[in-house]
Amino acid sequence: MRVFIALELPEPFVDDLAAVARQLAVHVAGRYMKRDTYHVTLAFLGEIDEGTLRAALDAVDEACAGAGPIPLRASGLGRFGAPSDATLWLGLDPVGELTRLAEGVRERLGSHGVPFDKKAFRPHITLARRARIAGRPLPALAFPCPDEASRVTVFRSILDSSGATYKPLYTVELA
Template sequence: MRTFIAIDPPEAFIDETADLARYLKTRIDGRFIAREAYHVTLAFLGDADQRQIASAMDAIDAVADRVSPTLSPGGLGVFGKPKDCTLYLELQKDPSLLTLCKGLREELESRDVPFDSKPFLPHVTLARRAHVPDGNLAGIPFPNACRADRVVLFKSVLTPEGASYSPLYERELG
């Protein structure tokens, strides 16, 4: 089962991120992500078996009470070339957010749960196959900073329309 662990942002943050996406959609061509799919990936596990899923739940339990990180927008970013990229809302590297990610990854490692070990870049994906124009995008309505309150182990199913995510396990933070 394809899985990942992520922060599920509070509803107000999702609403404001959806407002940002609507604004960008009038200026940028691309396949914009549904608001239901907004998340901040902490660890991508990939295909996990039942033992690894249970161990991932234990890892979440081990770190969930430690911190309640702040999600603070830091700007827009892209993966890939500006004419065909993934557009994202970058989040500032709040110390408690970094602590949560590091602690979670250490707990996963100690339980022999494999995950993608790429460096953590906190972000929310906004669009894929985006064509970002040259120049400045003035007046961008970035979301307000907020406290993250929930971490979730998600199941990810890839379809021709894009990925769909279903929660398998969740815990409150802080």
């Protein structure tokens, strides 16, 4: 199964993100993500088996023990890839709590022998894939208001022709 570990976003933050995406869609063509897929990936594990999943769940429990809610502050738009075929995202300030949580999850995964994508952690929320970003400036956007996230979830990602569906497998509430 294809798995990742993510920070879930509170509903008011998701509402604001959906509004940003609607504004962007008028100016940037692309395949916009469904609002129920918004999250901050802490670690992408890829294809794993049941035994590795159990080890990943233990790692998540350990990494989240004693962690409190994570501040969320939008820092601006960004992209991965070429302007003609980009992933468009909203960045988050890499505040200490968020960075420590991601580092803790990755450290605990490593100590449990769970393989994961070792790309540097860059806190962001994907808004659109296959975006075609023109060279003209975008309109002023009202980014989400600062908020806090308090759930870390292990998700299964199921891919099909319409995109990805995320099924929660395990959730830890941050105290």
